[in-house]
Structure formats: C-alpha cells, structure tokens
Amino acid sequence: MSIKIGISACLAGQKVRFDSGHKRNQFCMDELAAHVEYVPYCPEVAVGLSIPRPTIRQIRVGDIIKVARPDGSGDVGPALAAYGEKVATEQAHQLSGFVVCAKSPSCGMERVKVYNEAGTGNSSEGVGVFTAQLMKHNPLLPIEENGRLNDPYLRENFILRVYVYHAWQTLRQQPLSLHALTQFHSKYKYLLMSHRYQAYRELGKLLGEAKGDDLEQVASDYIHGLMQALSKPASRKGQANTLMHLQGYFKKLLSREEKQEMSEAIEQYRKGLVPLYVPLTLVQHHVRKFSVAYLQQQAYFAPYPAELRLRFGI
Template sequence: MKLVQTQFKPDSIQIGVSACVVGQGVRFDGGHKRLGFADRDLREFVSYVPVCPEVAIGMGVPRPTIRQVEVDGAIEIVGSTDSTLNVTDAMSSFSQQQSQTLDGLSGFIVCAKSPSCGMERIKVYHPDGHTLRHDSVGVFTKALMERYPLLPVEENGRLCDPVLRENFVTRVYALQDWQRMIHSGLTADKLVKFHSRYKFMVMASHQTSYRTLGQLISDLSSNDLQDVADEYIYGLMWALKQRANRKGHTNTLMHLQGYFKKFIGTEERQALADVIDKYRQGLLPLMAPMTLIQHLLVKFPNEYLSNQVYIRPHPDKLALRQQL
C-alpha cells in the first residue's frame, strides 16, 4: 500500500488531485479523465499531489471495475461483475491512513462518479445488481473531508462551471493564505490584519458571516486567541463556500465605490455607477467594474483597499472572473 505524504510549504500551493484528472493513465482501462483547467491552466500556479486509491491498494492497471454495494446496511467495495472481488478493507484502510498524511494541502480535486474518489451522488447498488440510490461519497474522499473539514474539495466535472471553478480557487488561495499566517506564528495582530484583508471578500459571499466574523475579532482580549482563530477560520471558509451572487457582488462594489467619492469627479463617479449597475443586470461581467476600480486605485492609491483580497483573490492570468 503506497501512501503519499505532504508537509506545508509556505512558498507554494499544494493541491491534491485524483491522478487521472491530471492525465495519468491510472483508470481501470488504462485511460485518464484529464481536466484541461487543472492540467493546463491551474498547474502553472500550484504543485499537484496525485493520488489514485485503487492503484495504491494494488489493483493495478488495467483492472476490474468496482462499485459500492450496500450489504446489511454497510457499504462494501466489490467488483462490478465479479462479486467475489472485495476490496472494502483495503480501501478503507488506505483511505484512513492516507487522509492523515496530507496536512500540507490547500485543496483537492477529485474524480466524479468514482466509488473511491467521487465527492457526491455516487451510486450505491443492491447485491442483486439494481441501483438503490445516488447519494453516497467515494470512500477516500469521505475520509479526506472528515479529516480536513476546512479543505476545499471539488470534482473535475463541477470545475467546468465557471462559478464553481472561481469559488474553488478562491477558497484554495484563502486557505493557503491562512496556513501561511499560522505557519509564521499566530498573534492577535496578525489575526486582525488577516480579517481586515478579507472583509470585502466575506461581504460579497455572505452578509451574516461578515457581521459575525467582525464581532468575533472585535474583542480578542477576553478570549483565548487559539480558540478565536479556530472559530474564525471555520467561519471564514464556510462563508467563502457560499457562492457570491450578483446581489452580493453589487453591494460590495458599491462599498468600494464609496472610497473614491472624494477623489473622482461627477463623470467618473457616474461611469463607475453605470458599469456596476450593468453588472447587476447581467449585462457585463464582474471584470468590468473590477477593472475600473483597479484603475482608480492606480490613480488614487489606498493601502486599505489595495490589501483587500476581493480586489485580486487569485492570479489575473487565470481569468476566472471573466465569466462571472
């Protein structure tokens, strides 16, 4: 049984990935499920940690297909055409052990529909072969998510959706940012500054969390710092998982616009307001008002706004906001 181990590296973003998703021929038939965005676009900015649970437990390539079967209320992993092939114990053991060695990751991309790696809607069969339901999770992915509840996890298929893709990458960068801060040594000052940089990001994603996290940070002297930090990062990652919609973005953009009202003339102010409103109506992508705001920041520097993660949550080259 081959395990992969990681350690956190503050100067790089490590993402776990089902090996087939980055083009490795490890599927049952020797093929792969290469995702262009992962293997081409995102690869420039991250280091991948490939994992294939089925190969890791010695099933080899090619190999018989497997599926989840419910037997007496418990899930077993057995051969799709040969029920005498049972890898339940091996898969469970690998999943539990492997999931404990991935502390250095900031995200994970898994393969959809896989009985070992799928994130959701995995088929569960009756021993007689008919489908019971479509609501299970891959054995390895389930262990991974239980071990690391903060970890952004997404399926290859879902990452074809521009909203889900941008949301996932935003969360990966946010978690790595947090991990880097914790790695350098947690202090009250660092926590306050971290929250300050994420205020507009949270505002766009979830208004209630914006208020709750602000209240949590407001009085660090009365509570244990580590307890506050633990509660904060759980709240932040949950908030960022809520996909920001046009209403949330529009509200945030209008707040950003307010910082320039003393510096720009009527025409510039109206032009920005018009672009924000066109975005609200769905006539322009998010990049349109964001580009104007970035331009204004060059003309009228503002350290507080420049430090906001919302302005640039991930590399521009990924162009993740062009379809939002």
C-alpha cells in the same frame, strides 16, 4: 511556501484507471498547473488493485456499503477507507485543496451510484470512500470534482478557496497573535463581504472581542467561519453590494460623470449584462489613480493569479 493541491491521478493524466486509461483535466493540467504543485493519488492502485482491473462499484448490503466487483466479490471498501484516513491525517495538512474524479466509487465527492445487492438498480447517493475520509478529517480543505470545474462559478469559487486557505496556512506558520489575525481579516474583508455579509460582521465581532488567552480557539472559530462563508459562489447581489461599498471610498474624489460611470457599471453587472471584471476593473483603476492605500491591500481585487481569467465568466 508553494501551493500544493491533491489530485486524483487519472485527472493528472496518469494511466491508472481500470481500463489503463486516464481522464486528464485540461484546466488543471494546462492552466492551473503553472501556479500550483500537484500531489497525485490513486486510491485503487494504492490498495493493491492492478492496472488494468475489473470495475468496482458501491453496493449496499443491508446497512453496509461494499466497494466490490459487480458480483459483490473482492470488497476493497475497508482498505480504501483506511488509506483515505491515512492520507487525510498524515498528508492532507500539506495540501491547500484537492481535485477528485467525479462519480468514482473511491474518489467521487457526491452523487456516486450505490447499487442494490442484486445489481438491478441504483441511487446516486454515495460518496467515494477515499474522499469521504478527506472531508471527514479535513473539513476546511477545499475539495472539488473535475466535472464541476466546468462550471465557471464553481471553478472560480474553488480556486478562490484554495488561495484563501493557503494564505491561512502560511499565516499559521508564524507565531499566532491577535494583530496577525486582525490584519488577515482586514485583508479579506471585502472578499468575505461579497460572499456573506453577516459572516463578515460576525467574524469581525469575534476578533474585536478576542482576549489574549484564547487565541487558538478564536483562530479556529475564525477560519471555520471564513471557509464556511466562502463555501458557495458569491451572488451578483453580494458582489454588487460590495462594489457599492468600495465606491464609497471615492465619493469625494470622483467627478459627477465618473461616479455615474461607476454606478452604471455596477448596475449592469447586477442585472447580468456584463461580467464581474467590468465594474471591478473600473474600481481598480480608481484605486490605483488615487492610491487608496487601504484598498490596495485588499485580496478582493486579486485573490488568485489574473492569468487564470476566472472573473471573465462570472
């Protein structure tokens, strides 16, 4: 089951913007594309707008927000919403993530400009009409904007969530069992811990108290809790505490000097002196050296392809 990601067509390099241009995203198309399959969407073209075309914007008229030309004519808001709902309900279940075009009146995820009716002012409070439908009907789906992907922490977190969500979708292709849920949780234990320790405890308790006749509800509660816990980048404190938990597996295996080396690497990371991959690489070295079976299957060490180099910048 390949990883499919929806993407605003202009970010994929398609010349579908109002000026016949594009906003090709280098990371998505030159780095991530080697590992995923893209499904491009241009809501504005899908609802019948031409290429090129007059610009459109979100305009507040009373309690209604139109998506129209600057003079208020040609409102395509209802058509964009209907198309967004169609994609969200009929196609988005096949996707493991979505990259949308920032600030677009149709695709923006946040901070979209909403103009007053006179066109004399605006506020950055809007959400693209198409993307709003994606988020409404698919609350688990990882969605990110192209501009925010320039932030190494947000980029890493988005790709992390895509791969976790895809793993969940793959799991759900098989008959549901408590054993399968427990194994999934076991694999993602330390990844979850690094983001939100309390969620790790709560979700473990959820599975520990599960009964055989409520598995669908348990599965739903679990994945909602997991994706919510992963929704923000892990802090240095959370990562460092997780690394210290992992260090505990080696207390009887390492020499005093090796223990000190690992402790110093973790502390340097906590202080922001080195990136995450420094202490992580050291822990991985000992996992391989001593063949610690339980840690070898932990997603924390390789949640996505190493070729993406995402942990070099966090």
